[in-house]
Amino acid sequence: MHAPPPHVPLASGRLHAAHPDGDDAIRQTDSDAALARFSAVQKGYIADPFVRALLPRGAHLQPPRPPLINVGTYVRAAGIDQLVHGFLAHAAQERRRCQIVSLGAGSDTRFWRIAAGPHASTLATYVEVDFAENTTKKAMAIRKSKDLGALLGNAEEVKLVNGGTSLHSPRYHLVAADLRQSPEESLGPVLTGLHTDDTPLLSPDLPTLLIFECVLAYMPAEDSDRLIQWFADYFSKSTNGVLGALVYEMFGLQDSFGKVMLNNLKARNVSIPGAEPYPDLASLPGRFTRRDFTTSLALTLRDIRRSCISEDELERISHLEMLDEIEELELVLQHYAITWGVKLNDPEAQASWKNWGLLHV
Template identity: 60%
Template sequence: MQTQDPDSAIRLTDTDAALARLSAVQKRYLDDPFLKHLVPRAHLQQPRPYLINIGTYVRATAIDDLVFQWLQNSAAQGTRCQIVSMGSGSDTRFWRIATGPHKDNLAAYIEMDFPEITTKKAMAIRKSKDLSAVLGDVTVAPGGTGLSSPKYHLLPADLRLPPADTFGRLLASDSGAVLSPALPTLLLFECVLVYMSPTASSAVLQWFREYFSPQGSGALGSIVYEMFRLQDSFGRVMVDNLKARHVSLPGAEPYPNVESLPDRYLNLGFSAARALTLKEIRKSYIPPAELQRIAQLELVDEIEELDLVLEHYAITWGLFVPPSASATPWSQWGLSVKAAAPVDEEDED
């Protein structure tokens, strides 16, 4: 009898995320002309409830803000930067950057995920003229499990394995390093580390921090988006629902509240870290004009339920500046308050 692949349920969460983003695009919360090429039968997919649409919008808007700041800070120093997206799944951020105003600020964009996911993505990229045209010359990995171009690299990897066996081999090999410790580098983890043991996720961050110190001269930034605070009644329901789908969240245990989230970075020697819940970001860190625009897209009739969901997800960002790099340009990197007043009253109309 064939045993079920224990990681198949985790890989299916990428489908959930892609369909949630597609729904937010369909409802005009977000603009993403590339996503349809990575979602099978995109035109037949049904929109998601407003709870998912708004959560997806807040998540995407905040992470985009942090990423664009990183690109701008690098350009202000007269250098380009690198972005490494772990568990990247069906994400389209590379194409959005590569066709946008910050395209010249990007030296390399690296995506890593399970081989099953990178194989499907590599195939979708090669089939789509819109996606492949942005890459230029492409080299396909043996077996079609990934591909590389001058700026974009799609690499198969299990992030739970010892970092020396994965990142050391794929990113920092003596035969030709894909990742330079001399350039400012941003790590992205969107719903990734929560599926890993705390020991494994710490090992990933520790490898990168050591790679950029002491020999590195580029700043290292990292963004984590995931669920947390799963010990309360709402969190336990989330955990039970995922267990029913054979998905566990071992990485959430060390983070019972938002105050504990920066410890992920600070305990590993990062220079600074901060965390905000999606509820906080929605209320104060989205431009007022944008809040007014999205308030017109769908009727929100349960503010309390929306807030309850949003306060169980957070974005945490950490910064490490090697001794040989200047901290000044990076000291202001982070989300800043943009909305002057709560938006609940507008939503309840």
Template identity: 40%
Template sequence: MLPRTGGHSATTTSAGDAAVRSTDCDALVSRCCASSLGYLDDPLSHLFLSPQQRRNPERRPPLINLGTHARTYATDSLVVDFLASHAQVGRQAQVLSLGAGTDSRFWRLRKRCHEQAKEWNCARWVEVDFPEATAAKARIVASKVQLRDALGGPIKSEHGGQGLSSPLYALLPGDIRSLNSLSASLLSPSSSSSSSSSSSSTSAIPPFEPPLSPHLPTLLLLECVLVYVPPADSDALLAWFATTWGAHDAGGGAVVMYDPFGLDDKFGEVMKRNLAARGLSLPGAPATPSLGSLPARLERAGVRGPVGARTVRDVRERCLPRAELERVNAIERIDEVEELNLVLEHYAVTWGNLRPREGQTGCEIGLRDAVWEGA
């Protein structure tokens, strides 16, 4: 779902798109490694690997595994808190994940909810990405019973096989630079031809409502997306979300983002050179020179309500419960602690609460310090 950069030839653009999609493969391999070692409970993530990747799993160094755990813990916590806070007041909510790639958070959190005997409070979980990415994911989801069974009922293949929809989950191809088209695909009924499949039913499938409702509280999730997007496009996207769900009669919601920042130092220069060797650029990096610039971007876009950001190092050292920190630190020995801290200080989890009415409070999320007994 990461956009094409304007002003380039079709060949250059296609190569750039492929390079950006390759970053999702990197993230998937990292999640699978972290899950296999016990950092994460994400048993279905391996279903999105290619057969060759499953036969020859890659091992990530402890530095990567610890970072994957901390960012995932923080993001999961915010998503769970968002859904739970609305459940407490009897309202269902929605999640919109842009640039989702092979992310398996929907299935991971559904599994956790079932194991804890809690009701799933997400009326619809919607993911958007490049057509090439959504087509591949749609095929995998439709072909794996473990994934299909979590979707809440029959599924429909849509957008010529580049997407699918079900009562609880939808997957759509899209480009965040084309906000009119994106908005229409998310908020209007689908008019594309579709076919249906189900692991448990062959009965006629009723027409589904639009993927999202502007009247339900909605969480916008952006994980390492905006750094690949020109700042003007990022600002337009965030303003669209704030306008759509922050209107007086809208449902409100929240934004959760994971981004690198402060890349104008030596660490950032090395990082950008390494990415350039893979055909990747970071057009969004200049817009986030500091930790404070991350929540400030949300405020400029019209997000009314508490905002904040914490580095992933801060998440590890202050937000993880003591038992969880001790558990993950015991999985592998890490010698390069200074390098770990340097990397984690350049990434942050940001959140913002969107209030549809001035002065409205309640159902607000944010990362807080863990309470350690005896500390």
């Protein structure tokens, strides 16, 4: 759930260290994203009864974010939610359970929202991966929250491992790893059971969705490509495998707007090398098609707001706060996009799964 939230100039939230190293600065962007989501919940843009349990300390003392940030957070959530719910619905229609892997999950609450929602029975496994510093904090928060713990299963089935950096339950798994490292070494042993006697967390036979929510931009392109390729290879082992993926990220930062964003991030000791290979919207699907995905598409948040959110819903949020900066909002949303793709091993599955994606209303 790493951010910056969709707004610019970007400095929503303070870093906890006066001169943080690059990784610490990246980890702190998760606090920005959590506070932005909490603000959107407080103002009525989105519903999330679990967000408060995972907020950083003192978050309740923070003032709400400006309307431009709240609207941007809403559009981001609406697009990603539509894709995730659509993936679950496709699996349910085929009477198959599915798996979700959230990479760089941070303080995201998606597992609990699914577990408390209509698609709970469709979800077989949910895995979150992040820096050990983030997973340790999240594991502690989960242990302290009755609301979060109640949806994990019986207390005796919930276990902290690896010095408290990881947590396992029957369906939910929190795993510590640096995504820039070799996936064979960092993810392979725990997710696939390779080189260990453990039961694999992920089955290549179940439809599986990868979520990269503002995380790949912080990684060198060769590392993110290697990560996606590793998942593509693993799920190629099944003749009826379905691997979906979605990425939320900033792109097209060569213009004046992008330079302002990059300078603001640089002042916070944050760099986004992963955005450099994607100068425009047309370049984004290549992230997946180069990895042999069957299909891939991308939409900017501006296009999602215009085309994928109902008029009734846009009318509802228009009454929540006065938003004067429409042109600025459009400019910001034009520099963020959601890209999705699906890799199908069975040609007969293409008829249904190729239609998974954001729907125009």
